[in-house]
Amino acid sequence: MLQGKRLLPVLIYKILRRYSSKQHPLSHADIMKYLELDYGVEHIDTKTITRCMDDFEYIGWPVHRNKRLGCYLAEVFTETELKVLMAPMFMASFLSDDSIAKLMDKIGKINEQQRKNVKKNTAFAQQYRHLEHDDFLSKIELIDFAQDNHRQLQFVYNDIDEKGRLVPRASEDKDGKRIVHPYGMVYVNGFFYFICAKGKDLKILNYRIDKMTNVVVLDEKSEPISKIPGYERGVFNPAEYVNKNFKMYNTSPEWVKFRIVSPKAERLNLYINTVWDEFGNRVDRIKRVNDTTIEFEAKIPLLGAKIFALQYADVAEVLEPEELREELCKIHEKNIEKYKKD
Numbered sequence: 001m002l003q004g005k006r007l008l009p010v011l012i013y014k015i016l017r018r019y020s021s022k023q024h025p026l027s028h029a030d031i032m033k034y035l036e037l038d039y040g041v042e043h044i045d046t047k048t049i050t051r052c053m054d055d056f057e058y059i060g061w062p063v064h065r066n067k068r069l070g071c072y073l074a075e076v077f078t079e080t081e082l083k084v085l086m087a088p089m090f091m092a093s094f095l096s097d098d099s100i101a102k103l104m105d106k107i108g109k110i111n112e113q114q115r116k117n118v119k120k121n122t123a124f125a126q127q128y129r130h131l132e133h134d135d136f137l138s139k140i141e142l143i144d145f146a147q148d149n150h151r152q153l154q155f156v157y158n159d160i161d162e163k164g165r166l167v168p169r170a171s172e173d174k175d176g177k178r179i180v181h182p183y184g185m186v187y188v189n190g191f192f193y194f195i196c197a198k199g200k201d202l203k204i205l206n207y208r209i210d211k212m213t214n215v216v217v218l219d220e221k222s223e224p225i226s227k228i229p230g231y232e233r234g235v236f237n238p239a240e241y242v243n244k245n246f247k248m249y250n251t252s253p254e255w256v257k258f259r260i261v262s263p264k265a266e267r268l269n270l271y272i273n274t275v276w277d278e279f280g281n282r283v284d285r286i287k288r289v290n291d292t293t294i295e296f297e298a299k300i301p302l303l304g305a306k307i308f309a310l311q312y313a314d315v316a317e318v319l320e321p322e323e324l325r326e327e328l329c330k331i332h333e334k335n336i337e338k339y340k341k342d
Contacts, residue, residue, distance in 0.1 A: 009052045011039050013061070016073045025070035094136050094191065094210030136192075140185070142215045143194055147182040152218040153196070154179050158211045166213055177214070178207075181222035185209070186238045193248055195241060202228050204241075206248050246282060246300040247307075253282075256305040257297045257320040260312070265291040271315060278308060295319070 015034045020026045026034075028046045035041040053071060056063045062074035089100060146153040156176050158166035168176045180196035183204075187193075192209040202223060226234035244253060260275070262268040272294060275283060279298045286296035298305070302324055309318050309328055318325045 008035075008041070008044070008048065009055060011035060011041065012049065012052050013056065013073075016063070016071070020070075020072035022064070022072055022074075025064070025066060025072040027070040030070065088190075092190070094208075096136070099136060136210055139209055139212055139215050140192070142217055143182055143185060143209070146217045146222070147184070149217075150222050150224075151182075152179055152220045152222045153182050153215065154218055155207075155212045155215040157207055158213055160211070166211065179218065180205070183225055183228075183236045184238045184241075186242050188242050189247055195236075195238065197223065197228055204228060204230075204250070206245070206250055243281070246279070246304040249301040249303045251301040251303060253299045253301055254321065255297055255299050256302070256318060256324065257295065258305075258309070259289075259293065259295045259317045259319055260315050261317070262292045262315060268292055268294065271312075274312070 012031060012035070015031055015038065016026065019030075019034060028049050031049055032044050032046075035044055053063055053065060057065075063071055064074065065071040086104075089095065089103060092100075095103075143153065145151075154177050157169050157171070157178055159169050161167045170176075171178065178198060180198045181202070182194070182196045184195045185192055186195065186206075193206045194209050194212065195204065195206045197203060198205050224234065225231045225236045242248070245251075246253060258275075260271050262271050268288075268291065272286075275286065275294075275296060279300065282298045282300055284297045284299070286294060288294055302321075305318065305324060306328065309316050310331065313332070318328055
């Protein structure tokens with residue numbers, strides 16, 4: 001039994017936060033029901049609940065009241081916002097099932113009714129393959145701590161083997177441990193990347209955070225960003241870095257000229273959409289040559305250009321630079337040999 005009902009306002013607030021919404025306001029009778037079911041509190045006067053609501057409004061809590069329908073607390077997130085927040089979480093292979101369950105539990109505590117409503121008309125791929133790696137969220141915290149306190153970071157970088165396990169990548173570093181100076185994190189292409197500088201030349205690199213293990217914050221101070229060649233002004237712009245490093249290929253971008261020939265005129269717009277989806281504002285001088293053909297240029301790393309050309313080999317052709325065109329020609333010749341019958 002609640003001693004002196006001193007916690008009553010807190011319990012009522014928790015009930016409103018968990019069960020009420022604009023679509024499902026709670027009457028005084030509803031609140032009394034949940035007080036008894038959830039906390040064993042009985043025989044509460046409706047005037048007591050009314051006084052609590054008055055107090056909530058006085059201190060500025062977002063209580064909405066209607067004499068006929070009841071009352072509710074304004075949502076922290078709308079149901080539409082929750083849909084947008086939750087969908088990428090379920091598709092994030094870098095989060096374990098346990099991490100997702102914990103996050104879902106916290107989201108559910110925002111508003112239980114909202115949690116039910118948000119799945120209405122939207123299906124989440126909850127059976128997506130989540131790799132059971134180290135705690136991803138703790139790695140984010142360590143990177144944040146190292147950056148905020150200007151400390152170096154040590155970690156082992158890994159590849160994923162055929163069984164989905166992390167195995168250390170071959171490295172020239174002692175014991176496979178990399179020691180770096182942290183400068184930021186970005187979320188792009190469905191993954192979180194850690195941006196840092198490494199070695200005596202302080203070369204800027206990026207690492208997928210889900211592939212990092214044994215992350216340790218060191219006592220040694222990190223070098224300021226102003227010591228990095230090209231960042232002498234002491235400013236690191238993550239968005240600019242992502243824009244420069246297409247799909248996080250850490251090589252300098254170059255102008256590449258492509259031609260795309262659609263098998264049918266009515267499908268050409270689909271390929272134009274693909275170009276914009278793939279390259280975004282890196283695209284320049286895109287033009288229709290005829291009803292089935294476009295040509296365009298994009299400033300991207302050659303590795304990214306090569307992968308795009310191979311992925312869309314049935315319609316895409318690299319026109320420039322010549323060395324990339326020759327490299328692709330050799331790759332296609334080798335691939336043709338694979339499919340020749342003995």
